[in-house]
Amino acid sequence: MKSTGGSDAEKRAAGESAAEAVEDGAVVGLGTGSTAAHAIRAIGRKVDSGLDARGIPTSFQSRELAKEAGMPLTTLDETDAVDLAIDGADQFSGPHLVKGGGAAHAREKIVDAAADRLLVVADPSKEAERLDHPVPVEVLPDARTTVAAEIRALGGSPTLRSAERKDGPVVTDNGNLVLDCDFGEIPNPAELATDLAALPGAVEHGLFVGMADEIHVGREDGVEVEEF
Secondary structure (H helix, E strand, O other): OOOOOOOOOHHHHHHHHHHHHOOOOOOEEEEEOOHHHHHHHHHHHHHHHOEEEEEEEOOOHHHHHHOOOOOEEEOHOOOOOEEEEEEOOOOOOOOOEEEEOOOHHHHHHHHHHHOOOOEEOHHHHHHHHOOOOOOOEEOOOOHHHHHHHHHOOOOOOOEEEEEOOOEEEOOOOOOOOOEEEOOOOOOOOHHHHHHOOOOOHHHHHHHEEOOOOEEEEOOOOEEEEEEE
16 A cells, blocks of 8 residues: 555554544444555454454455455445444545545545544644645546546646556546646635536545544654544
8 A cells, every 4th residue: 555654653553543443343434545554454453352343445455455454344235334434644634635645535435424433544744734735536537638627727737647667547446547636725625625526527536525523643652633
């Protein structure tokens, strides 16, 4: 899983802190990313010790990691409710997030929105007074050009995300492409989210507006938990 910013110790502390919220019988949304990976491993250890919990993965990576950790898996179709989701963020400002660095934000948003509580795990490098991280937008391949033009009209600068260690663009688990859209500082995330959601051919954007219920930030001297 891609790892950027912050120390591994900070990420591990945040992930393990959020994992402590998983209770017996819980259904847990499993986010994608290097910090969420620590939470998945921690939940797996709790399951190995006798905890009854099932996970709903948000990506191929989180599914494989959960299987390695020995965590039973389920789906939204097979369960009545999701008790909580644990997910990372590329950037957060209060309860507002930018996600999609792992190109899994469409599935992450579905699962995170379905959960009764969303616990975000992060290191201090992800915190911002105002969001200004480029916003990933997953697009249908045939709509790449038209969506990019609409994003420019909204004041953004879209860049097709290129794959690492292979030629060509990143392809999501859904078979789509990703435009990383730089809007600079985002004073009104809700307004931009509404505009992006209305673009024909845009499958999902990486603005998670007001969705975080808790943010667990791993620091050198412990974990800071902020509730909303």
